Amino acid sequence: MKFIDPHIHVTSRTTDDYEAMAAAGVAAIIEPAFWLGQPRTNVGSFQDYFSSLVGFEKFRAAQFGIRHYCTIGLNSKEANNEALAEQVMELMPLFLAKENVVAVGEIGFDDMTAAEEKYLRIQLEMAKEVNLPILIHTPHRNKKQGTYRSMDIIEEHEIPPHMVVIDHNNEETCEEVLRRGYWTAFTIYPKTKMGNERMVEVVKKYGAERIIIDSSADWGVSDPLAVPKTGNLMLERGIPKEHVELTCYKNALAAYGQSGQFEESDWLSPEPIDQRSLFEGNSVLRGGQTPRVDKPEDDRIIQ
Amino acid sequence: MSYTPIQLLENWILRQASDAGQAWLDTQREAVASGDPKSLYLAFGFAPRKIGKADLELTERDLNDAAESRPGWQPQTWTIDQAARVLLLMSLPSEDDAAYLATIEKLFQTAEIREQICLYQALQLLPHQELFDDRLAEGIRTNIKTVFCAIAHCNPLPMELMSEPAWNQMVLKALFIGAALDPIEGLDQRVNPELARMLIDFAHERRAAKRPIPVELWRVAAPFADEIALEDMKALYTSGENLEKSAIALALVSTALDEADEILKTDPEVAKRAESGDITWRGIAEQAYASEN
Numbered sequence: 398m399k400f401i402d403p404h405i406h407v408t409s410r411t412t413d414d415y416e417a418m419a420a421a422g423v424a425a426i427i428e429p430a431f432w433l434g435q436p437r438t439n440v441g442s443f444q445d446y447f448s449s450l451v452g453f454e455k456f457r458a459a460q461f462g463i464r465h466y467c468t469i470g471l472n473s474k475e476a477n478n479e480a481l482a483e484q485v486m487e488l489m490p491l492f493l494a495k496e497n498v499v500a501v502g503e504i505g506f507d508d509m510t511a512a513e514e515k516y517l518r519i520q521l522e523m524a525k526e527v528n529l530p531i532l533i534h535t536p537h538r539n540k541k542q543g544t545y546r547s548m549d550i551i552e553e554h555e556i557p558p559h560m561v562v563i564d565h566n567n568e569e570t571c572e573e574v575l576r577r578g579y580w581t582a583f584t585i586y587p588k589t590k591m592g593n594e595r596m597v598e599v600v601k602k603y604g605a606e607r608i609i610i611d612s613s614a615d616w617g618v619s620d621p622l623a624v625p626k627t628g629n630l631m632l633e634r635g636i637p638k639e640h641v642e643l644t645c646y647k648n649a650l651a652a653y654g655q656s657g658q659f660e661e662s663d664w665l666s667p668e669p670i671d672q673r674s675l676f677e678g679n680s681v682l683r684g685g686q687t688p689r690v691d692k693p694e695d696d697r698i699i700q
Numbered sequence: 701m702s703y704t705p706i707q708l709l710e711n712w713i714l715r716q717a718s719d720a721g722q723a724w725l726d727t728q729r730e731a732v733a734s735g736d737p738k739s740l741y742l743a744f745g746f747a748p749r750k751i752g753k754a755d756l757e758l759t760e761r762d763l764n765d766a767a768e769s770r771p772g773w774q775p776q777t778w779t780i781d782q783a784a785r786v787l788l789l790m791s792l793p794s795e796d797d798a799a800y801l802a803t804i805e806k807l808f809q810t811a812e813i814r815e816q817i818c819l820y821q822a823l824q825l826l827p828h829q830e831l832f833d834d835r836l837a838e839g840i841r842t843n844i845k846t847v848f849c850a851i852a853h854c855n856p857l858p859m860e861l862m863s864e865p866a867w868n869q870m871v872l873k874a875l876f877i878g879a880a881l882d883p884i885e886g887l888d889q890r891v892n893p894e895l896a897r898m899l900i901d902f903a904h905e906r907r908a909a910k911r912p913i914p915v916e917l918w919r920v921a922a923p924f925a926d927e928i929a930l931e932d933m934k935a936l937y938t939s940g941e942n943l944e945k946s947a948i949a950l951a952l953v954s955t956a957l958d959e960a961d962e963i964l965k966t967d968p969e970v971a972k973r974a975e976s977g978d979i980t981w982r983g984i985a986e987q988a989y990a991s992e993n
Contacts, residue, residue: 451812494745
């Protein structure tokens with residue numbers, strides 16, 4: 398089975414992770430722009446980070462046969478540095494039109510301050526202007542209020558729910574998010590967001606329509622194989638295969654495919670021009686195959 | 701009848717673009733010509749989705765026209781969005797060279813992979829191209845091979861602008877990352893003793909590590925072959941694979957050294973093919989990198 402992880406911060410992950418993801422069937426990933434743990438103090442840091450999302454990281458993923466896409470946006474935490482946030486807004490036009498940018502995100506609330514709301518609104522308008530989907534990060538604290546407030550604001554801006562993915566849901570928030578017609582994403586992240594046994598129960602209860610599963614694996618203790626592990630667990634626990642395909646592949650494809658920048662053919666049968674520019678004529682990676690990673694018999698030997 | 705690069709690009713796009721794509725490009729070029737960098741940034745990004753990503757369908761005549769309009773220009777690998785993007789760049793007002801440089805530099809700093817490829821190939825046609833020597837030297841520091849090749853291959857600018865240290869790094873790095881030397885414009889004209897020394901050291905290092913030596917290396921090293929190089933070539937000429945032997949024969953034939961003749965005598969069959977023009981550097985490069993084509 399092929400998987401899409403539509404939310405993973407691979408900049409923070411190792412090549413071992415990439416190899417394991419490819420081996421587990423992860424064909425495509427989306428890396429949302431986010432907070433790096435260390436607060437940025439200069440707009441140049443944002444510029445270089447965004448550039449690496451559309452440039453080097455996409456190249457690095459391709460070396461493992463994984464197609465890399467990203468979302469561009471100012472995260473909620475750093476929206477509180479208003480002087481910097483203003484400069485980041487000026488950068489956005491340089492990046493929103495890039496190929497492989499599949500959404501504006503991840504944007505939303507962290508502390509639910511006025512500044513966070515201001516930059517959420519500005520970026521919602523930008524997304525409308527370039528007709529891109531939106532990825533909403535919902536806060537860790539005060540999650541329910543933050544989630545509902547985000548949806549209210551989106552509706553004020555007259556953005557249809559099918560253009561929006563609301564992420565990091567849990568059992569408390571998902572019912573309302575589904576009811577209002579949004580793509581409803583769950584992050585399988587150890588000890589903080591969702592465990593995958595709970596996820597199985599959610600799919601049993603609500604079905605698979607508009608539900609998306611991701612890992613949000615980053616610089617914290619997280620699991621870049623969360624999507625394939627959850628998919629396999631769902632199969633083991635009797636969830637129908639179609640539901641597993643929807644939640645671990647097809648729904649993400651449908652949601653972010655609305656950008657016009659995210660198509661299955663990109664990894665199943667890449668255009669020759671894309672192969673030329675991305676895979677460096679590496680014939681092993683042609684036709685969307687995963688790379689063969691030769692493991693030496695004896696792993697103490699480094700050739 | 702000779703054409704300017706702008707006229708050629710316009711004609712090639714006209715042949716292949718949809719009406720909507722063509723209309724979009726015309727509108728954007730006007731907006732960019734008004735001097736607003738933001739319209740350039742957006743149009744530059746949107747070009748592939750508005751005009752497509754197909755390869756330009758160029759005839760032999762088109763390629764000749766290109767070489768006539770800008771010596772060294774080889775657009776055979778160009779795509780239609782690349783052509784459109786270059787027209788957008790050429791629409792930007794350029795009277796103020798500092799401002800022009802700053803805007804193009806901003807695009808470089810924020811470019812994704814295909815944009816980087818496009819920009820490095822575009823420079824040879826842009827106004828103030830002589831100001832981009834530092835950008836070229838920076839560009840070859842990339843780890844992304846296709847970006848490296850956009851600078852090193854089928855591009856006259858490195859030959860025209862690069863300082864000797866930058867040029868030498870480019871040639872050496874090409875061998876390190878498995879990029880062919882044959883498509884480097886000016887390769888034989890810009891050979892120099894320092895480059896040959898680096899390549900000879902590199903070859904010797906690889907032999908010591910029992911790792912293969914890129915066969916094209918000898919083309920650039922042989923004109924300045926010293927004792928060490930001759931010893932390595934002699935050993936490889938005796939024990940090497942066919943392709944390696946052909947390359948060494950061709951390299952030795954091009955030198956006028958007595959020692960070279962001595963080595964060639966050990967396998968006169970291959971030597972004869974090298975002397976008769978039966979073996980060429982292009983053919984060797986094509987075989988060496990066959991799996992990539």
